[in-house]
Every structure is written in C-alpha cells, then in structure tokens.
Amino acid sequence: MDDYRIENKIRLLRFQHGEMTQEELSQRVGVTRQTIHSIEASKYSPSLELAFKIAMAFELPIGDVFQYVPEEGTPK
Amino acid sequence: MIKHKTEHIMPRREMYAWSSLGMSLALLGYYLIAVFGWPSGLEGHSDYITRIFWRVLGIGFLTQLLLDLSKHTSWGKIDKDERDIMIESKGYRNAYYFVMVAVATIAVNVLLSDIIRQVGGNHVIFDSPYMTFHALVIALFITEITKSSTQLYYYLKN
Numbered sequence: 078m079d080d081y082r083i084e085n086k087i088r089l090l091r092f093q094h095g096e097m098t099q100e101e102l103s104q105r106v107g108v109t110r111q112t113i114h115s116i117e118a119s120k121y122s123p124s125l126e127l128a129f130k131i132a133m134a135f136e137l138p139i140g141d142v143f144q145y146v147p148e149e150g151t152p153k
Numbered sequence: 154m155i156k157h158k159t160e161h162i163m164p165r166r167e168m169y170a171w172s173s174l175g176m177s178l179a180l181l182g183y184y185l186i187a188v189f190g191w192p193s194g195l196e197g198h199s200d201y202i203t204r205i206f207w208r209v210l211g212i213g214f215l216t217q218l219l220l221d222l223s224k225h226t227s228w229g230k231i232d233k234d235e236r237d238i239m240i241e242s243k244g245y246r247n248a249y250y251f252v253m254v255a256v257a258t259i260a261v262n263v264l265l266s267d268i269i270r271q272v273g274g275n276h277v278i279f280d281s282p283y284m285t286f287h288a289l290v291i292a293l294f295i296t297e298i299t300k301s302s303t304q305l306y307y308y309l310k311n
Contacts, residue, residue: 104231108234108236109164109231109236109237112234112236121311
C-alpha cells in the first residue's frame with residue numbers, strides 16, 4: 078500500500094463546469110487559489126473535508142473527483 | 154481551452170513569511186552591529202547598510218500592517234487555509250528543533266564553563282552572563298529566521 082498516490086480530475090471538471098477558474102473554485106470551497114493549484118498538480122493532498130467540499134462543488138461523489146492509484150512502475 | 158487566471162498573486166501567508174524573514178534578518182544584522190561593532194571592511198558603507206536595514210524593517214512592518222488591515226476585504230477573506238496551517242506547523246517544528254539545540258548548547262557551555270576553563274584554557278565562549286544573554290537573543294532571531302525560511306521553502310516548492 079506504500080506506493081500509491083492521490084490523483085484527481087479537478088482540472089477536467091473545472092472545464093466541464095463552465096470553464097470554472099481556480100479562483101472561483103477556491104472561493105466556493107474556502108481555500109486559497111494556490112491550494113487548488115497545488116491539489117490539481119498533485120503536490121498537496123487535501124484533507125478529507127476539503128476533498129468532500131471540492132466534490133460537492135462539482136456535485137459529484139468524492140470517488141469521481143479523487144482516485145487512489147498505484148505509482149507508475151508499481152505492479153498492480 | 155481551460156481558462157486560467159493570469160494573475161499570480163502571492164498567498165497572504167507567503168507574504169507574511171517574506172516580511173517576517175526580512176525583518177528578522179534586518180534586526181539580527183542591526184543587533185550584531187550594535188553589540189560587536191562594524192566589521193573592518195564595512196565601516197565605510199555603514200550609512201548605506203543602516204539605510205537598507207531601516208528600509209527592510211519599514212517595508213516588512215507596512216506589509217504586515219496592510220495584510221492585517223485587509224483581513225476584512227474580499228482579498229483577505231481567506232487569510233489562512235489548511236495548506237497554510239500545514240506549512241506553518243512545519244516552520245514551527247523546525248524552529249522548535251533549532252531553539253532546543255541552541256538552548257541546550259548554551260546551557261551546557263555555561264554549566265561546563267568552569268571545567269573547560271580549568272582543563273583547556275580559553276575555549277569558553279559564554280564566559281559571562283552578558284555573552285550568554287547575547288547568545289540567547291541571537292538564537293531567538295535565528296529561530297524566527299528558521300521558521301520563516303522553512304515556510305518559504307514549502308511555498309516555493311509548490
């Protein structure tokens with residue numbers, strides 16, 4: 078279980094939701110734009126609460142926004 | 154195309170960290186010069202360097218004041234989020250490590266000063282309460298610098 082990481086589809090979902098900007102999403106979920114940017118780039122893993130808030134902003138279940146996937150090169 | 158915001162305003166907490174780092178460095182420099190005097194090569198530039206210290210202090214103070222005053226505006230509505238708190242905690246953790254090592258080093262040196270003096274002669278650094286006080290003040294400034302630098306490292310890393 079060590080070689081797993083959190084991926085997300087926030088960038089794609091923003092595009093599908095009226096080309097929502099990072100700033101707009103950050104205001105909806107109550108964080109800074111830089112935090113959304115870091116999450117999108119998989120450089121920061123959000124708390125469970127923030128992950129739920131982001132999923133709610135897109136009106137999707139959390140599993141459709143965030144995925145826990147094996148690192149590249151790790152046997153599945 | 155996915156719409157991107159073209160403006161890249163620095164996070165408020167990163168501004169705090171930069172201003173805090175600048176102010177701590179300026180104060181430390183000012184303190185070192187006040188206590189130990191100007192190094193021989195820099196005496197000729199003392200006015201210029203002192204002006205820089207005051208400017209850095211002034212800019213840092215104004216930045217922090219503006220950030221505090223803007224908390225109730227739309228820009229300052231989200232002052233600190235969970236990522237800022239995580240980065241802040243890493244800064245405090247490293248500052249704590251530093252202060253523990255610094256205080257322990259100073260305490261051991263003070264406690265062993267008599268023995269060191271008897272055995273080795275002139276290897277005691279903090280041979281007076283005056284020097285111990287300065288060492289503690291310098292450690293305090295470096296602790297603040299450690300905190301701000303750690304925070305900036307994590308902000309710039311992302």
